[in-house]
Amino acid sequence: MVLQGFFSKGRGVKEDPAVSVFREYIRLKTVHPEPDYDGALKFLGRISEELGLPMKKIEVCPGRVVAIMTWTGTNPSLKSVLLNSHTDVVPVYQEQWKYDAFAAVKDAEGNIYGRGTQDMKCVTIQYIEAIRRLKAAGKRFPRTIHLTFVPDEEVGGHKGMESFINHPEFKKLNVGFALDEGLANPTEAFTVFYGERNPWWITIRCPGSPGHGSRFVENTAAEKLRRIINSFLAFREREKQRLDTSECFTLGDVTTVNMTMVHGGVAYNVIPAEMDVSFDLRIPPTVDLQEFEEQIKAWCAEAGEGITYEFAQKFMQQNTTSTEDNNPWWKAFSSTCKALNMTLEKEIFPAATDSRFIRAVGLPAIGFSPMNRTPILLHDHNEFLNEEVFLRGITVYERLLPVLTAVPAQSGEE
Numbered sequence: 417m418v419l420q421g422f423f424s425k426g427r428g429v430k431e432d433p434a435v436s437v438f439r440e441y442i443r444l445k446t447v448h449p450e451p452d453y454d455g456a457l458k459f460l461g462r463i464s465e466e467l468g469l470p471m472k473k474i475e476v477c478p479g480r481v482v483a484i485m486t487w488t489g490t491n492p493s494l495k496s497v498l499l500n501s502h503t504d505v506v507p508v509y510q511e512q513w514k515y516d517a518f519a520a521v522k523d524a525e526g527n528i529y530g531r532g533t534q535d536m537k538c539v540t541i542q543y544i545e546a547i548r549r550l551k552a553a554g555k556r557f558p559r560t561i562h563l564t565f566v567p568d569e570e571v572g573g574h575k576g577m578e579s580f581i582n583h584p585e586f587k588k589l590n591v592g593f594a595l596d597e598g599l600a601n602p603t604e605a606f607t608v609f610y611g612e613r614n615p616w617w618i619t620i621r622c623p624g625s626p627g628h629g630s631r632f633v634e635n636t637a638a639e640k641l642r643r644i645i646n647s648f649l650a651f652r653e654r655e656k657q658r659l660d661t662s663e664c665f666t667l668g669d670v671t672t673v674n675m676t677m678v679h680g681g682v683a684y685n686v687i688p689a690e691m692d693v694s695f696d697l698r699i700p701p702t703v704d705l706q707e708f709e710e711q712i713k714a715w716c717a718e719a720g721e722g723i724t725y726e727f728a729q730k731f732m733q734q735n736t737t738s739t740e741d742n743n744p745w746w747k748a749f750s751s752t753c754k755a756l757n758m759t760l761e762k763e764i765f766p767a768a769t770d771s772r773f774i775r776a777v778g779l780p781a782i783g784f785s786p787m788n789r790t791p792i793l794l795h796d797h798n799e800f801l802n803e804e805v806f807l808r809g810i811t812v813y814e815r816l817l818p819v820l821t822a823v824p825a826q827s828g829e830e
C-alpha cells in the first residue's frame with residue numbers, strides 16, 4: 417500500500433474530480449445489515465445543491481427514503497426519462513480483500529477497489545457527472561430527467577422500489593423510459609438487459625409414516641423426499657445441458673435450479689413424520705409459468721401421497737422491454753451506442769434487480785452499467801472498477817441523455 421501511494425504520487429497526474437466524487441461515495445458505508453442511508457442522503461443533498469436540481473425525499477417505509485432529483489425539461493408534459501440506482505451495497509468478507517472495502521483505494525493501474533464500485537455506485541455517479549457536464553454546457557432538453565436513489569435493493573427491494581412504484585409520488589414522475597443497473601462485461605462489448613428471470617423460492621413438504629429406525633417402515637418421508645430431489649435435480653441437469661450445448665444461450669435463457677435447504681428429523685433412531693426440501697428456481701420470461709407449475713405438481717404427485725408445496729417467493733412478471741429497431745426508446749439508446757462504436761450484447765438478467773418492479777407496471781426499462789473490459793465482481797471479494805472505464809461511462813451517459821430526452825412525442829403523449 418505504501419508502494420501504491422508512491423506510484424500514484426509519482427505519476428503526478430491530478431485526479432479527475434468525478435473520480436474523487438465516486439471514491440467519496442464508495443467510502444459511505446451503505447452496507448447491509450445497517451446501511452448508512454442518512455449519510456447517503458446527506459451526500460445526495462449536497463450533490464443536488466451543486467447541480468442546482470431540486471431533491472425530494474419520500475419515506476416509502478419507516479426509515480426507508482427514496483430521493484428524487486429532477487431536471488425539468490422544456491416540455492414537461494412529455495413522459496420523463498428515469499435514471500434509477502440503488503444506494504445500498506452487500507456485506508464484505510474483509511479478510512478476503514486486498515484493501516479496506518470502504519477505503520476506495522486506487523492502485524497504480526487506476527483500479528479503484530471497494531464494495532459498490534460495480535454494483536452500483538459507479539452508475540449513480542456516472543448519471544450525476546454526465547448531468548453536471550450537460551448543465552455546465554448550458555444544455556436543455558425537451559423531456560424531464562428524474563434521478564431516483566432507492567434503498568434496500570440488495571434485500572429484495574420490498575421497502576425500496578417495490579413500495580415506491582405503488583406510491584403516488586412515483587406516478588407523478590410520469591415515466592416513459594427507465595435506465596437501471598446491468599453487469600460488467602469482461603470483453604470489449606457492453607451487456608444490456610431487457611428482461612429478468614422470475615425467482616421462485618419453493619419448499620416441498622414430504623409427510624410420511626413415522627416409526628422405529630430399526631424397521632422397514634412403508635411410505636416414509638425420506639423416500640418421497642428422494643423422488644422430489646431426483647425430479648428437480650434431473651431437470652437441473654437438462655437445463656444445464658441446454659446452456660452448455662447452445663452457443664447463443666446465456667444464463668438468463670435457461671431455468672436454474674438449486675437445492676438450498678433440507679429440514680427434518682429428530683433423532684437417529686426415529687423415522688420422521690415429515691421432511692422438507694427447498695429450491696431456488698430462476699425462470700426465464702420465455703417459460704409458460706402455469707405449465708411450469710403444473711410440472712411441479714406432477715413431480716409432487718409422482719413422488720407419493722400427501723406432498724404439498726409452498727412459495728416463499730413467486731414472481732410472475734414476464735414483461736420484457738422491446739429491443740426492436742422500431743421502438744423509439746431502444747432506437748435512441750442503441751443508435752447512440754452505435755455512434756460511440758460500442759458493441760451491445762442483449763441478455764436476460766440472470767438474477768433480480770429493481771427493474772422488475774418498473775417493468776411490472778408496464779414501463780420499458782434497460783439494465784445497463786457501462787463497464788466493458790471488466791471482470792464481473794459484483795458481490796465478490798475485491799470488487800473494483802478502473803477509473804478510465806468509469807470516466808468513459810460518464811461520456812456514454814452524456815451522449816445518451818440528450819438523445820433519450822429528445823425522443824419525439826409518442827401516441828398518447830401531450
Ligand SMILES: [Zn+2]
Binds near residue numbers: 502535536569597
Ligand atoms: Zn445492484
